[in-house]
Amino acid sequence: MVDYMDILQTRPDIESKLIIGKTLTGPQDLWWYNVGKNVNRYTWGFYNWSTTSQGINQWDLCYWSTPYFPFEYLTGSEWGIFGVILPSEDGTPVPTTWYEWTREGIDDYRYAYKLETLISSATSMGFGSNSSVTTAVTLLANIKSSMLTYPSASIAEGVAGRAYWGPEFENLDQYRENIAQSITALIAIVEAGGDTTPPNPPANLTNPARTTSSIRLSWTASTSGDVNHYKVYKNSVFVSTAAGTAYTNTGLSAGTTYSYTVYAVDNANNQSVSGASGSYYTSITADTTPPNPPTELTSPARTETSITLSWVASGQAIDGDSASYYRVYRGAALIGTPSATTMPDAGLTAETTYNYTIYAVDDAGNQSTESLQGSFSTLSIGGDATPPEILSVSVSNKNTVRVTFNEPVEEVSAETVSNYSIDNGITVTGAVLDINLETVALNVSDLTMGTTYAITINNIRDRATNPNTIAANSQASFVYSGNITPLGKVLGLKALDNPADTGGKIVVCWAVSTDADLAGYKIYFSSEPFSGISGATYFSDSPVNNRDASSCTVTGLAVNIQPYYFGVLALDSFGNVSSETGCTPAARAINNRVGDLVNGEENYEITAGYNTSIKVSVPEGTNKGVFIDILAVEGTNSLVSGAMLDKISSANLKASGSTKIVNSTVNDLSATATEFKAKLSLMSNVTIVIPYPASITGETENGLRIYTLNETTNDWELVSGNHTIDKANHTVSINVAHFSVFRILGTVLSADTLNEVRVYPNPFKPNDNKPETGDWNTGIYFDGLTNNSTIKVYTMSGELVNTLEETDNDGKYQWDVKNKEKEKLSSGTYIYKITNTTGEKITGKIGVVK
Known part of the structure; x- marks a missing residue:
């Protein structure tokens, strides 16, 4: 490597500025950087934010715009002066970890700045006293007060190890996480116009039906007027949304109890604090319990050609089921399946006895073993001498009048328009006899609100063998009261x-x-x-x-x-x-065909209409003409089939019990589930991109991976290949050859056993200035650990040097090669012993050469 000069930027003072000037005019390229991981992040991030550092010293070449926005010009060739890269042997730039530390600091600054703007917006909207806003204000004030002065020269140079630890640096990740949570809360306030009030919960969760593989849920609607939908959780895992007040959970195991909670969600996406809860079980075996039969069959009305049947509803059976509907037989012929307890039977022969049998049928299709039976006779010819009469007249709307007679009437006469007349200039334009043979719906010209009308009816005949005709000029009055009451709000948008x-x-x-x-x-x-x-x-x-x-x-x-x-x-x-x-929510009218001209250019990036962060990137020139659709699985944008939702629910339940998946992400990232479809098969690989919430940080974020649904076994399977986590845009992407349902889950990166542990670099030679032998900044890595592994380091004489614990699920521990007193280790040979919670243990030696 060519010679280069290490410059420690201890303070952004005039002297440092002069050094920069000299290097810019000198014969050798120099890329400027700060020293110390946490010093870099602290300095470029919360410290500069807390001091509102603008255009001074180390920020000299990053000019602010007006109005103040500190991130607009952090790009360009000048940016290289401040530690992006070092020169390689041929003089070309090589990225360094210093840049990553600096970038972390800049991101800290961005988070704080974003929260400041949201606080301002929410306050201007009148929500300054909102608890989420006041919490955010307090949070920023506390962070600002905790920022100490600019790190001293001794801290920056790493004297006594202060470049890596200390009160200035301990809480940077926690500050970022707290700010991210406040950002999420304030975005909801600003975008929803300040609506952060959760709706009232639903109530009275019941289980009206069950089988060996399904449970039917029903509940009483939330009393809040802005409820958009409901979210159903099974065993604390989200399974589905429901637009109404019922949901059937299928794909369950027989003889198993499941706990359910249903929450209300309003139009601002606020979820009720509590929900309607209950535990219900599937049948151990298929529901073969028949319902009880109906009772007390009677015939309240008969004519020469019709018999009206009536009965008492079936009582509840021993399995809790009641009749869902009834099968009505005349002789051996099935004549109807009413859910009500009355049914007319028309078109019969006069003076004839008919035998009826009625069975109850439950929601599992079981028919009562016993039946209700009865025999009734039509009237004899001439026995029905009573003409039909007007029973009632009602108005459905300004153009529909309904006339009900006291017995079944003959269709031709009932549907003859000229048999009806209405005063006050109303014209009858149509007549339709209802299936009950007793009610006629009349289409009429516009009625006037508040007006009383008289209807005159002639020539309507009943269904007797010798039909009886309604009395001439039979009349009834009705009033069109109109309706000035607005209809209810349309839900489920x-x-x-x-x-x-x-x-x-x-x-x-x-x-x-x-x-x-x-x-x-x-x-x-x-x-x-x-x-x-x-x-x-x-x-x-x-x-x-x-x-x-x-x-x-x-x-x-x-x-x-x-x-x-x-x-x-x-x-x-x-x-x-x-x-x-x-x-x-927002939706875009997407051109879903790959390669089509969009705004004058061929389009090879298909986005979801409901969220442009979800997309498919197609290599240019490939898959032209293929239609790609992206469907949400959860929430108001979901159009995924019920069968697919059941598969996803089953896969989520399995994932929640997997030791290789971070359990909290099964629910926290359920909204990332997305179905990708192609009309015409993909001809070459594409890249799918799925976003995740900014609240996912730290090692959980590092372990985010995309999984695909195995629709045969109902399992989430890790997609093979290189998963790219874009922490700036909060997305995960992966190259795929075919489409299915995909989602993001947190993957436990730690090993299952200690069989593959690696310790490197070993020996550790921090003064060799070679990457392969390590330095004090990177220390020694223990890799391939199980979660909750404990590492103990001893001297050759058995004295304990330090105890280290791997607790963040990534299977790795980075040791700074210091003892319990935070002192750098002396040259020598040390023994390490690694144990885990299952009782495994391994030992080895480490060499330190200073």
Whole structure:
């Protein structure tokens, strides 16, 4: 290696600045660096933040912008002056660990600066007294007060080992972690407009049905008005979301008890503090217990051609099941499967006796062994001499009037429009007889609210052999009271990129409203989140006349670049709409086809429409024409099938019991589960990128890996290859040849046994200035350890030098080659003994040559 000059930057003073100037004008290249891992990080990070260091001394070549933003110009050729690299033998730059220490400090500064900006934003929004905001303010104040003066020359030079430990440096990682937690909390406040209030929990968790492999859950809805969905946990592990108040957990083991908790989640993604809980078991064997039969069969009404049946519901069986529905037979013919306890049987022959048999059927498909039986006769010809009568008239909406007669009526006469007339200029345009043969729905012109109407009916015949006709000009009055009550808020909103297309479309989904007078829905969208429709754009093709609609594809949107937010209003037949609307998370209308021109360039990076940090990077020129879809598994953006969710739930449960997976990450990183799909098979490898929360730090972050779902065994399997952890952007990436469901889990990097322990460099020669023999900065590594290994180092005479413990799951311990008094070891031979909690032990020797 060429000669170079080591310059210890002990203080950013004028003398140091002059040295820099000389090296810039001298004949030899010099790359400037600080000495000491923690000194570097401390100096460039929290110390400079606490002093608001701007454009002085070591920051001289990193100019601030206006307004102040300290990270805008930390790039460029000048940056090399401050310790990025050292020259190699041919004079080219070589990266060093000093740069990494400096980068850690800069990241510390970024975290603190980010939290400052969020505190400012939250305070300006009126949330300065919010507990999360005040906690963040206190946190930064405490960190700032703990920052001591700039490290002295003796500290920087490593005298007495002070370059590695001391009160200035002990809490840097903890400060970073605390700041990250506050950042997460304040982002939720700012993005949700300050809504950090958790919704009320659901209640009354019950188990209405079970089989050998499934448990059905049902609960009472949260009383909070802004609940978006519910999260279901099994044995403390997240298994699914539910838009409504019921969920069936499948893929379970027979005869096993499971504990469940259901939490409410609101539109700001706040989760209820508590949940509805209960423990329920699967059947030991398949549910073969039949329900009890119904009782007391009667016929409350008969005509010449119809018999109405009625019975008392089946009582609860010994396994807790009741009837789900009934099978009604006339003779040997199955004529109906009603869930109610009444059913008309029409189209019969006069003066004829019919035998009926009714069985109860439970939710497992078991039929009652006993039946309810009875025989009833139609009236004789001429025996039904009573004409039909108007029983009631009701209004469903301004264009629908429902007329109910006291007995089944004949279809042709019932559906003849001219048999009905309504005063006050109302026109009847259609008539449809209900399946019960007693109710007719009339389509009419617009009714006026508050008006009393009279309906006149003629020529309606019953179903007797000699039909009886309703009395001429039979009349009934009704009032159209209208409806000025807005419909309830539409729940379960989702917005997802339209799959396998070339962009410009987003599918908006919602839970169907249960309002009786619902007519349809109106869709609104905006490039910004909204809580009211003011300023939002109305989608002209909204399903305003489809009360059964649960989704709508919004078209004409910008491709890739623009995030969109969507709201849905329920619309009734009176023109009233919901009083409020929720707002979906951001979604983009992605062009999912690899190689298509997007903004004038061929696109080889396909992102998730709901989160652009989730993506597939495709090597240029490969896989052209393949459509790639990215689907969320958890949360409001999920469109993954129920069967797939069951497989994922089973895999998560297995992972939580694995000794090679960090247990906390099974739940903490459940939202990273993502399904990648390709329309047309991949022709060459691609790279998938999945983000993880910034709250994951330290050794857990170092062990993050991407796993794929084995859909046959329902296991998470580690994807083979080089996993890249981008700590700056909080992502993990891996090269794959095919798609499936992938997720991030924390991997326990420690070994299972002590059989493969390595100790290096050995001998340790810190003054040789050779990387392979070590130095005082890097020390000696013990690698291949099991977790919770204990290392004891002795002199050759048996005196204990130091005790070291591996506790962070990475299977490695970096020793600074110092004794218990923090003094560097003298030259000599030392004995190490390694033990673990299972009783394993190994011994060896270490040489130190100074």
